[in-house]
Amino acid sequence: MKVLVLAIDRDDDFGKKAGVEGPVIGKGKCIDAALKLSLADPEDSDANVVYAAVKLYDELKKSGEFEDVEVALITGHPDVGVKSDIELGRQLDIVLKKFPADGVIPVTDGAEDEQVFPILSSRLPIVSSKRVVVKQNETIETTYYVIYRYIKEILSDPEASRVFLGIPGLIFLLYGIGKLISLSYPQSMNIISNVVAGIILLFIGGYAFTRGFRIQxxxxxxxxxxxxxxxxxxxxxxxxxxxxxxxxxxxxxxxxxxxxxxxxxxxxxxxxxxxxxxxxxxxxxxxxxxxxxxxxxxxxxxxxxxxxxxxxxxxxxxxxxxxxxxxxxxxxxxxxxxxxxxxxxxxxxxxxxxxxxxxxxxxxxxxxxxxxxxxxxxxxxxxxxxx
Structure with a gap:
């Protein structure tokens, strides 16, 4: 069985920071690419992903569990999503032409890169997977990805955007108007503050009441x-x-x-x-x-x-x-x-x-x-x- 150890860089940090174009095939070329990224940005965890993939490649070579093993790096696109996944699929096809593997072991550094697993499994079986943890990086990157995903969903969903953006926006708007009025009439600041607070509570209470009792x-x-x-x-x-x-x-x-x-x-x-x-x-x-x-x-x-x-x-x-x-x-x-x-x-x-x-x-x-x-x-x- 031929196995491909595959390092994945979905947002193309190698290309943006180190000028490395994917795909990169072979142990020596992968190490060179990781060194370039480490010099360009020592804090980027994608270099450690490649190092981990090379280490796993050496271990599998020594163990002799598989007929043949190869290591490669594929890079996506800075616009994470459809563009990056299409690019990753294209580069994976190039790698498989040069090394027709029977299975793949993806190596990633977080939840975002693992989103491409369906692309891999559509072309060949996933034998195993490895996530690289650099100190606290796993928690940080996974948390960042979850927050990013939910913010994106909130912005795209009209109902959620009304609740999470519309109501806070109205609050800031009313307070902003109140502050501007208070500049011209500082003696009425108490009245303005109470009126603004009353309108905000009335709006939020009315919205919660009508939504809770399904009143249209x-x-x-x-x-x-x-x-x-x-x-x-x-x-x-x-x-x-x-x-x-x-x-x-x-x-x-x-x-x-x-x-x-x-x-x-x-x-x-x-x-x-x-x-x-x-x-x-x-x-x-x-x-x-x-x-x-x-x-x-x-x-x-x-x-x-x-x-x-x-x-x-x-x-x-x-x-x-x-x-x-x-x-x-x-x-x-x-x-x-x-x-x-x-x-x-x-x-x-x-x-x-x-x-x-x-x-x-x-x-x-x-x-x-x-x-x-x-x-x-x-x-x-x-x-x-x-x-």
Whole structure:
């Protein structure tokens, strides 16, 4: 078996620094090339790759494990990538014409040069491989290559570039504008700094929120405008109710309990009770928007949202009764509480029954009245297949 010990210089340091043109074939010529590169740049590890290849060549010669052994050096191109790999393949073909090897042992100094292994294996089997480590050079070169590769991917991927370049770019841009404005109005530096910081946090928070919940803002503005308007309205109602309850919590406590409790679990439960109505109303507004949007789009799943509105009174009753019971205002034996619980049960039963009929109606409505045909088509097809 004839084996070729092959030193690889993918970025053509030999050509750039020492004027050595590849391929270089033979022990003596390889040593001369390594000496030239060592004199031109003593810190370049590619010279050590050639020395290691020559040493391996001598060892294999002495061992007599193979029928014949040869050592060679191939150099690529400074533009690492397609150009360098094409050049390496061309030089490898020249080497194989002069020494028709049956296998190859590539010698490299890091991850970048090892990217050409598929080129080698497409021409002849790789018997083994050797990586040359010069002090800390392996870690340094591998780390550099990984960082370079990911930076290149970030620049080429629009989504990644928006996150890793777009957001930091916006931050620097806003701070730059703020700094320029502060030169003309130094007394307003505090205000400018707070405004800039607020805009940055608002942008980053909004981006993270929309990406995390898969909310497509521009699509929602164009395709789901009605639902968006009702959703924002419901959110504003809930927010207003929460703020109002917080401001008037003491007044509400006196009306309901006759005294103002100390901050703690009791006051928190009282706060939950006080925002119950506005939260339910806000959710109802959101569901109304979804119903209108689904109706305009003739979406059969409109019945989900209708069922949600029908069941909302039950949630209101549950929160109202449990919070008032926790506050000691009512007990489960009072007539009013029993009526509320019965009302919740009636609402649940009514919601389930009504939702069943509503579901059938809207499925038929969305399909143009062909729901019965669709339901009976599957058994008929099954009977035909059995026959």
């Amino acid at each position: 803002v521009f699509r929602a503005l164009t395709n789901e405008f009605i639902q968006l308007i009702f959703g924002v309205s419901g959110l504003l109602i809930i927010t207003a109710g929460m703020v109002n309850a917080y401001v008037n919590i003491d007044t509400y406590a006196v009306q309901l309990m006759g005294y103002v409790p100390e901050p703690g679990p009791i006051k928190f439960i009282l706060y939950i009770h006080s925002i119950n109505t506005t939260v339910i109303i806000g959710i109802g507004v959101v569901l109304v928007g979804r119903i209108i949007q689904a109706y305009l789009r003739r979406n059969p799943h409109i019945w989900y949202n209708i069922a949600g509105i029908l069941i909302l009174p039950t949630f209101w009753i549950i929160i109202d009764v449990t919070t008032r019971y926790a506050l000691g205002v009512v007990n489960f034996h009072s007539f009013g509480t029993i009526l509320e619980i019965l009302g919740a049960f009636v609402d649940v039963i009514f919601s389930v029954v009504a939702s069943t009929f509503i579901r059938r109606y809207f499925i038929s409505w969305a399909s143009g009245g062909n729901s019965e045909v669709e339901e009976t088509s599957e058994p008929v097809q099954g009977a035909e297949s059995k026959a």
